[in-house]
Each structure stands twice: as structure tokens, then as C-alpha cells.
Amino acid sequence: MAEVLVLVDHLEGEIKKSTFELLTAARALGEPSAVVVGAAGTAAKLADVLKEHGAEKIYVAETDSTDFLTPEVGVLASLVEAKDPAAVLIAVSADGKEIAGRLAVRTNSGLLGDVVAVSADGVTHSVFGGAYIAEAKATTAHPVITLRPGSVEIEPAAGAGVEESVPVPASQGRAATVTSREPIVGGDRPELTEASVVVSGGRGVGSADDFQVVEALADSLGAAVGASRAAVDSGYYPHQFQVGQTGKTVSPQLYIALGISGAIQHRAGMQTSKTIIAVNKDAEAPIFEIADFGVVGDLFKVAPQLKDEIAKRKG
């Protein structure tokens, strides 16, 4: 069976959940081979969990290069050349999309970006914030596919995990240099794109301090916190929590929108949520058009009451 290359996404020795989704998805196409590009010692730390998620091979490319993203592209390009894989799978992220695009250019492969499902026949895209579903395929060998996190249910499987070390080719052309990094320190709340419940606040929340009301409700539900662009632009909440067309796409079991009008660009990032609850003072707010349950009212009255009710039920 042909190999499927899976780029391992890791940060500071921690593997991202999206990598396990890739390893699961890869099995529909062939035998998953994990590709680890990182500082010396990275692969040793990750090998066990990669095996537990079905990696038959683990290609280890260790480098202390400060070149920005081009080591990953170079390693994948030479593996595509040497192994003729059925496909290359990369998780959707800012870095993942760029690595995939560059790799497609270098290997002259079809780029299937931001897919939500992978099969032997092709891939599925969710377009315009879920308004369309499109089936697509590459017309070339070894397509480069980026998979949206949260689209695939992880299924662990035992893999042989045979390690093979591979060189990091010298950069083709000039690369940008990474002079320093400040990773985002994740709080105690679940990751926005992975959470099964998301509670978001909009401009209606009115201030950064009052976002506590959103956070308190979120915490009572074990939820992630999101925000509209207006709330982010007003400085109420940090940018990485923005939901919408130019922010994150979320598709949780439950999405609660507090003080969000429901502009089309916000809906593009959340309208595929299974159940949507909206609280808004304005009965005409467009968010009600897609809410399964809407409350016309003041979020500062409704949200704390809901939080107390949830607490009561949890005992």
C-alpha cells in the first residue's frame, strides 16, 4: 500500500491534536508516515504517541535552522520525490497552509486546501462558511491536502513507527529568518476550534471588564470563549478568539452568542454549529434567523441566570 505523508504539527515538544486527526484520515488513502521536522530530540519525545495513532513510519528531520517554514517544505519535497506517496496531509493553520502551498508549487501537485473530509475518491470542501459543500480532487499524483482541525474523529491504532532519519535540504532561494517567537500561552479553557461548546461575546458586551460575564457562563459549561470582530476591534477580547470569516471557523455542538448582531461575516464562522442560542436586546438582530433558541433581552440579566441554572443542575 502506498505511503501517505503526514506532517507532524508540534510546538515546544507538544504535539497538536490535529496531527492525530491527520493520522486517522490518512488511513483512508494508504499507510500513514509521520514526518517530524524540528530541533534535535523532538522526534524521540513524540514517537510513542505517533505509534499509538497509527504511524507506520516516522521520518525524522532534525535541524537547528532558523529559516522560516522552508525546512519543512524542503523535507516534504524530497520525501515526495523519494517515496512517491499517495498524498501529503497537513493540518490547516497559518503555517500549514503556507507549507502546503509551497510544496504544491515545488512538486507540481494539486493543492486541496481546507478540506473537511478525505476519501480515496477525493476530498470535501465546506465553502463560504458552510453555505456550499463541494467535492474536489487533484489531477496530479501526490496531492497536497490541508485538513481543517476538528473535521475527523480521532481513532487510535497501533502503528509500527519505524524511524528513519532524513536530511534537511538546503533552502532553495532565500528564506526569511525567525529572530524570536512568543507562543500563545493557552489558558485553562478548551481550544476554540476543538471545543464542543463555545460562548461568544460581541460589541453588546460593552467592555473588556464585562467579558467576565461571557467567561463565567463559558466556564460553567466547560466551554471555549469566542468574540465577534467588533468586540476584538474594540479591544474587549484578544484577536486569536475572533470567530468568523476572517477569524476562526467553529462547528461545536452548542454555540451561544451574547450581544452579537449576527452579521453575515460572523455567521460564516459559526453557522454550522449544531445548536445555536442567541441573546440580543434587538428582536430584529439577524442572529435570530439562525438561532435554534433566541432570547430577546439583556445579556447581563440572561447570561448570569443561565449560569446559575447550570450550576444548580450540576449540584
Added chain:
Amino acid sequence: MNIVVLVKQVPDTYSERKLNSSDGTLDRDATDAVLDEINERAVEAALQLKEAHDGEVTVLTMGPARATDAIRKALSMGADKAVHLSDEALHGSCAVQTAKALATVLGTVEGGFDLVVAGNEASDGRSAAVPAMVADVLGLPALTHAREVTVDGSTVTVRRETDDGVTHLSAELPAVVSVGEKINEPRYPSFKGIMAAKKKPVVTLSLADAGIDPSEVGLATALSTVASSQPKPPKSGGEKIEDEGDGGAKVAAFLVAQKLI
């Protein structure tokens, strides 16, 4: 310092966007078309750099004839001239073909360039890869998702902000930079700017003019194709109540009924 800004005309996100049922490409007639908001920010970033370092700002787009409206918008903001790659045969080009075509045209821009500025992600395709792909074709450094761009002598530095955190990048010119949506607030074209834009040079290139082989672009040879597409039925609203002091409790009851809590 000469700067080329890559801009794209996209369906206005305020209107309902559609795909052609025949070939899965964007239905450009279904919606109003506008200069992508992220590209207004790219133009603004280029204009600010020009104001600090002199030089010329050229706008480059690949798109159908009506993309001239997007070009005019960028020129009315203050860009100096424009190049428009426009040819029927480009219809349905994939990202790889687009990046290669843009790279080819970049090589022909009069006066050359020190910096290419693009948006980080187009609001229609959301591929967020074309700037890095263009850089790869040209062998140039790519500094993407910029929250801040600084040019000092022949060095460009970027504060790159993404969901994973902040990365500080640096490279020697010439280079490609893509901007994120928090980089700036784009200026509104002034009346004077709008009038002046009408007289600014716009060069329209066919594939032959640009020296691109028609077999390298377009739907027929695209490296990926859409086999089918269907609209998903829009979600419809459910129950809506007026809060009478028990709104929170009613939401809780709804969540219990739905087995969500």
C-alpha cells in the same frame, strides 16, 4: 523603494455568494464584486512605506475584465500605476497556476520591485497561501501575516501574528510580505484621489503579452478540480422568546430538553 501590491477582486461578503453549478467555479455574476478588504490594508501598508521611503506603488491583479474596478479603488487610495493580467483562458485556474502566473508577471513590472505586499488570505478562496507560493516560485523570502512591517535600509522585519502566537521575522529585500487584518485602518479615497486615479496608467496584459503559455493556466489543466458542488440548505431559526425575567431559566430548560446539559 518600489512596491508591488497584489490585489484581488472578490464577491462582496455582504451579499450571498454562489458557486457555478456547472464547473464549481465562483459565480462572479451572482454578487457585487469589491476590492477585497484585506487588500485595502495591503495597499495602505504599501502607501505608508512609500511615504516613509519614497518610490512607486504598483498594483497587480489577475482577474476578469471587471477587476478594473478593484484596480481603480487601489489607485484612488494613492497607488501610482497598475498591471492587470486578464485573459479568458485564466478562468478556473488553481492556486498553483495562479501563483506561477503572478510570479511571471511580477518579473515584468516596469521599474522592478523591492517589496511585494499581499493580503494574508483572500475572503473568497481562503487559501492563505498564494503570497508564500509566489515567493517560492521566485526564490524570495516570505514574511506573512504581518501585524507590523518595518523596512530599515535593505532589511525588512515583520511582527507575524497568528493563532499560534507571535513570530518575529527578518529578511533582506527583495521580499514578499502579506498583511493581517489588524495591521492598519485603510484610508478612504479622497475626491482628488478618485479624480487622479482616472488618469493613472493601467497596463492590461493578455497571456501572450505576459509570455505565459495558455496550457499552463485555466480549468482544463488545473491541478485540482471541483467535481460537484451543492448549496447547503440554510439553517432556519427556531423558537424566539422575550425575556420576562426568566430568559436564562428558559434557555437552561431548552438545553436540558436537547440533552445539551
